[in-house]
Amino acid sequence: MSYCRAANDVSRWGDRSRTCGHVRRLARCLIAVLASLTVWVSAGNAADQSIRLTMDGTMKFTPAFFKGGSEIAFVQFVKPTMFQIMCLRMDDRTTRPLHEDETDHELDVSVSRDGAYYAYVKCHGTLKGSIEIRDANQKEVGHVAAGEGFAVYRSLAFAPDNSRLLFSYAENVHQQLFSVDLKGDDLQPLTDSTGINNWPSFSPDGTQIVFGSTRDGNYEIYKMQADGSTIRRLTNSPTMDLRPRFSPDGRLVSFTSNRDGNYEVYVMSEDGANPRRVTNHPERDDYAMWHPDGKQLLMVSERSGNHDLYLVELPP
């Protein structure tokens, strides 16, 4: 039936075409007006004032400034069978694998504050992963072998003076924070609690560590001295507060929370006061990392189903 109707309409196609032209022009005008309105309406939304750094849309994780900020290292889901560390050049926005010939999963890349070292988790076999520590020229500096059985380290973080590397590791039912020197030796436990302790981040002066923990039932953010003492809770929400990061000046802490319904990036004072929402979008904003200038946050944002790196201005 619809085919017949289409055939009968052919003779009127010219008229319709002209009408369509008018409609299209009108639609373009409307779109332009709506677009300008959208910019105006969203002016208070930091995420919409952001700079999109990648365009491929594949899933990305744990971005970190690299080589003095001229590059960004991040983990990308490059194909269904592989996570790989990629490097984005800030000047021409090209990306390349950090390790060209790598065939194993690479996770949780972390870069030292001075850019002299980086570390990542390298997977081996089934559900196993070691820590690899390298200098900026990719020369191996240290290594922490995978544990027995199914065992993968997570959430690596350098001390500001490069004396220690923090990580998270699960054993004996709970997941604790540990540190090693950059050779991967001198293992020191930092937490001894129930639940999961994760995402450690040093303060710029190296005296304190913020981290996530489920010790009180759900994911909250805590702060402790660098030796693991004097633990203080910074957040208290019924849902997840994740991935805290000290700002470069140590006065603020960024984190991810779904307290408002989906994953958004927040900042708060280093004592937990005055939490502020940085992003506000129905899709996910996560993995915030401070720009060295302390005025912007690098993050992974999902927009229209695509996952890309964005630089977002910190709201005043």
Added chain:
Amino acid sequence: MASANLSHGESVIELGTFRARTCDGISRRSFLQLAPSLPAALGLGLHASTARVDGAPSDRSPSDRSPSVRAKSVVFVFLWGGPSHLDTFDPKPDAPAEYRGPLATIGTRTPGVRFSELVPGLAQRSDLFTLIRSNRQTAPGHPDGGTVALTGYEERPLPVKPNFGSIVAAHRGHCGGLPPFVSLASGMLGDSTRIIEGYGAGTLPPSNDPFFVSCSDRGQVDLPSLRLLEGLSPDRLDDRKTLLSQLETDLRGFDSAGVAGWNDTYQAAYRLLTSPEARRAFDLTLETQDTRDRYGRTTFGQSALLARRLVEAEVPYIQLNYSRHPEAITSGFEFGWDTHILNFELLQDQHCPIFDRAFSAFLDDIYQRGLSDDTLVVAMGEFGRTPKINQRASRDHWPRCYFSIWAGAGIEPGRVIGASDRLGEDPLSDPISPLMVGTTIAELAGMNAEARARLNVLEGGSVIDELL
């Protein structure tokens, strides 16, 4: 070829390595290549004869075949690896900490029912489906558990029984230019040790094996066993004479064993490649960008969209696999739900956001497009995960109790059937077995007890009465 007119980001259908359209303006030539595995991958149900194995003619539309067909299409969403029931659809907020885990619960549209905070989209759509919280099976490992989940029976004693999809395919026969049983995966499902033996036809003729189709996060559709050969452009796929000539030439390249069966099978290849219906069904570029965005630009998201298109093309059975492999972090393997380590992080970061978005969009489309009345949707893994948190602060395999989601085909939505005990260890109500799952699928797909007996399948199975 239309690629030059396509905007950046627009995606493609790939037939083997052939891109009918490209996402970046590249116009690649297409080539037709037939791999030795083509007969199995195509499914010999595409033979010159498309008769059903139970002897009934197959040239009728599915709705004509049985007055009791409630599901013209079945979409079986296989969450391979075993998702944690406690951290998704059966949380236990009042259980001790070593069981309940760190996740909060959120309200749903079903009064009194709460889900984990990791599935907010589906919590807002709980009125679109019915949740069963009392599934139970007996096989503790992946390949054997996969066989039980997909066939209703354990792998031993041999012979391995047929996949539910093969049963429906055998009953329905071929549907136009499309195979009756499509499995959306990049290849045969298996773990790092072996394949799921119950992946396919089992005791039924191999013609009822699944036809594997993979779809990338960019929406590139790939038919692993069809490779396009040098010298055959996509525009010439419609040039049937040339295609047949090419196929015949190619056949001469195989040894006699490989050639056996080709005379029938190449007709099937020809039919699929030249069928406008098939090519249209596989072409995600025909969807709006907005629609594709809603599913998420992930492999599972775009595969879910492809599944919806196959429903619209009335493919009788679609197995939408979350991944080809169950392992969560194993080099060289796709990421499944087998979270022996990092359970909570992986669910937070990857699995649940991907699944929540894609499956929500799929349910929305099934309802909004008027497909829900005659489409059955089932989502489940091969088992659940240990209620008690393991030594690695994660969860291991738990076949004694898990969940399944049912939607469409006249099933009253917004309900919870069955319940687990206070720790999520065992069903409190009568357990729902995989055989009951398969029998219910078959019943809704138009196979009553007599039809099942005729095929000698699902013996002893009963339907899930509460569901129907």
